[in-house]
Amino acid sequence: MKMKKSYVVTSALILLFTLALTACGSGSNNGGTKESKANTPAKAEEPAKKTVLKIGSAAVPHAEILNFIKPKLAEEGIDLDVVVFDDEGQLNPALKEKQIDANFFQHVPYLDSVKGEQGYDFAVTTKVHVEPIGFYSEKIKSIDELKDGAQIGIPNNPSNEYRTLVLLQQKGLIKLKDGLTTYEATPKDIVENPKNLKFVEADVPTLPRALKDLDGALINTNIVLESGLDPASALFREDADSPYANVIVVRSGDENRDDIKKLDAALTSPEVKKFIEDKYGVAVVPAF
Incomplete structure (x- = not known):
């Protein structure tokens, strides 16, 4: 009888101990889950792509x-x-x-x-x-000093060649034929040339180096800057409304x-x- 009672008591104690462990384990897991969520760092936002x-x-x-x-x-x-x-x-x-x-x-x-x-x-x-675009020279200080037959360097690409000839026309040095409307002209389109200027057509980047052999040249400013020439040394240049x-x-x-x-x-x-x-x-x- 005593043995049976003891057995019942022991079984009850084991059951209570098991339930306690289960409760603790369950609490630990839930707490762990909550703590994990709380401590998980927020996902960093990816920088916007440029x-x-x-x-x-x-x-x-x-x-x-x-x-x-x-x-x-x-x-x-x-x-x-x-x-x-x-x-x-x-x-x-x-x-x-x-x-x-x-x-x-x-x-x-x-x-x-x-x-x-x-x-x-x-x-x-x-x-x-x-x-x-400006007129540069190592030999003269004014266009009034241009001699008869002076050699003038000009760009050899169509649009810039026209551009330089128009500028020379504006300065009264030449006159182009009427009806040039396509931004293209060559020395063949000159109808008046009082000083008998001789035109040397060349690649623009070569013009600064050729100044020593010419009486002057019309040179694009970007080439002037790259070559080290002083843009302010131009005897004359285009207006700002070019x-x-x-x-x-x-x-x-x-x-x-x-x-x-x-x-x-x-x-x-x-x-x-x-x-x-x-x-x-x-x-x-x-x-x-």
Whole structure:
């Protein structure tokens, strides 16, 4: 009888001990789950992806202006990748072949002179600056000193050749035939040449080096800057209202892209205008 009672008591104690362990284990698991949830760090938000905008450009002043606006565009989520082309003649083919998103090196008359022949389907989005073409000489200090038969260097590409001849006409040195409306002309289109000026047609980058052999040359400002010539030493130059503003060019259809619009807005801001005026003076003139 005593054994049976003892057995019952022992069984009851074992049952109570088992229930206690189960309760403790259950509480520990629940508590552990709650604590785990509370202490799990919040998932870090992934940084917003930036849009890469690849722009092909000439070195000076184009790339310098683009690099100036890089921080501003970075704030707007655009990573501006500026690619300088040593051979500017490859900038339009690179745009056509989608190697770049836009280019910045040319004016509209130049683009018009090549796009038909090359089959470019491009759009111009904004004007940025004018690089007034100027007359430079190591031999004379004034155009009044130009002698009969003086040799004058001029660019040999159609649009810039026309541009220089028009400038010489404005200064009364020559007269072109009437009816030239396509931004193209050569010395053959001169109908009056009182000083019998001799024109040497050459690649623009070679003109600064050729000054020692010429009486003067008409040279694009970007070439002047790259060569180390003082832009202020020009005997005369184009006015600021020149139609030869350098522009941003994209493939047709891309002009409405958000990143292109932000690029245009940044390039025509008051900050860029001040940067151009402070850095380049008379050599580069804002066109906005």
